[in-house]
Amino acid sequence: MAWILAVVLFVEAFGVAALNWFLGIVADRQNMSLAGIDPDAMSVSSKVGGVLFGLYFLLCALVALLVAVRDRAPAGLGRILLISVAVVHGLLGAFAWAMLSKAAFAFMVVVLGLVVLLLMTYDRLEGPSDAVPASEGPKDPKDPERPDRDPAPITPPPAPSPS
Numbered sequence: 001m002a003w004i005l006a007v008v009l010f011v012e013a014f015g016v017a018a019l020n021w022f023l024g025i026v027a028d029r030q031n032m033s034l035a036g037i038d039p040d041a042m043s044v045s046s047k048v049g050g051v052l053f054g055l056y057f058l059l060c061a062l063v064a065l066l067v068a069v070r071d072r073a074p075a076g077l078g079r080i081l082l083i084s085v086a087v088v089h090g091l092l093g094a095f096a097w098a099m100l101s102k103a104a105f106a107f108m109v110v111v112l113g114l115v116v117l118l119l120m121t122y123d124r125l126e127g128p129s130d131a132v133p134a135s136e137g138p139k140d141p142k143d144p145e146r147p148d149r150d151p152a153p154i155t156p157p158p159a160p161s162p163s
Helices: 002-029 039-070 077-099 102-121
Strands: none
Touching: 002 039, 002 102, 039 077, 077 102
């Protein structure tokens, strides 16, 4: 599943960068302007924005690829990137529902679902590394291998007084 998400994000990174680059070329060739903004500034900003957004998706795809190769949950910055790309796809899905086609909305929801599924699938609750399962616990209350650990008290502490 992580492999599928990595491929989808790689394709999406290329698609977003190519689409914004194309829009920058169109704005440049037709000398378009929006609210008096310089057409060259619109063209350059569209191209730069497309490249940066494409690199962002590429980095998220790389995180998904590392999760697939290592078969471990993403940690730290990788987890933050995957959460942020899920939020971005949620926002793009809402935009697609309102302004674009239902197919674009469906694609955004599928990618959002893949990201959330990746985050949930690899999210394991791990206890402390020195925890011993109850079935393998020591028979003696004072563990000879760990002299610093005292056994649990036999009687509970006294209840607090009402005053």
